[in-house]
């Protein structure tokens with residue numbers, strides 16, 4: 001399994017999910033220090049893991065990653081591509097180079113991943129490519145124009161690739177479209193809006209999306225939507241575009257932005273920020289983490305009591 005975008009959010013949760021199943025994983029993203037952490041997590045789960053620091057927007061980098069994966073494990077069965085960056089701001093107030101790098105990362109690099117993966121899958125007559133889109137590939141929201149343009153492009157690209165893949169039995173292309181997910185992408189985004197973004201409610205977990213990705217690997221489907229309001233939003237966008245456009249701005253400002261002020265910055269669009277990388281973004285309480293801590297604390301107290309009693 002090659003995972004591009006393995007250091008944070010959904011990609012990191014997917015790496016853990018696959019490692020837990022005993023899959024051999026190849027982990028890629030730009031930040032070598034965080035990749036080493038994820039490799040340790042995967043190895044602790046009992047999986048073999050290879051790290052290949054990769055900037056997917058660099059010419060030739062994705063092919064070098066595939067070569068490294070094949071050299072280590074003999075072939076690639078599945079490629080899960082989650083790498084992406086985001087930028088907040090009015091279109092006319094966002095620097096052109098930031099808009100272009102968002103599109104380069106989220107759309108053109110996805111195309112490069114697809115090109116490299118599908119050429120190899122076609123030669124092997126087998127392989128599954130999972131691309132990560134968004135509900136924003138079907139609807140639009142203000143202040144995220146580069147991201148929205150890239151995700152609409154990816155939606156079309158994925159569909160065209162699926163149609164072509166019909167000629168190559170054994171080769172599958174799937175698109176996973178999450179709604180709001182609790183990952184660090186919102187804090188890591190470039191920002192020219194003055195307020196830090198947040199995932200609008202309802203927010204799901206990256207682990208849930210990772211399970212959907214794993215399910216898609218086992219039972220490939222053209223498209224999987226993860227998010228309770230995705231369908232409703234698509235219906236509103238399509239059937240009542242006038243009403244949708246009146247409501248989406250105020251709803252975005254209310255539910256999609258925090259009140260926390262932020263000076264203009266380009267976030268991780270050009271360079272990674274290892275300090276901000278994690279599975280969760282801190283938008284939801286980590287219930288399973290709390291249960292694990294409580295169980296750990298319970299275990300410690302229990303052992304102390306047992307030691308006393310002995």
Ligand SMILES: NC(=O)c1ccc[n+]([C@@H]2O[C@H](COP(=O)([O-])OP(=O)(O)OC[C@H]3O[C@@H](n4cnc5c(N)ncnc54)[C@H](OP(=O)(O)O)[C@@H]3O)[C@@H](O)[C@H]2O)c1
Pocket residue numbers: 004005006007008009010011028029030031034054055056057081082083084085105132133134135177178179180181182183184185186188199206268271272273
């Ligand atoms: N979170 C949500 O609410 C949400 C909703 C819908 C769709 N999605 C989609 O789900 C996917 C994962 O998002 P996420 O929320 O998990 O984001 P995230 O936590 O910010 O993780 C993004 C990953 O992409 C990597 N990356 C960014 N630029 C890269 C580059 N040039 N080369 C290689 N790797 C790069 C990052 O690592 P480095 O910075 O170290 O390179 C990181 O591992 C994206 O496609 C996103 O659009 C997310």
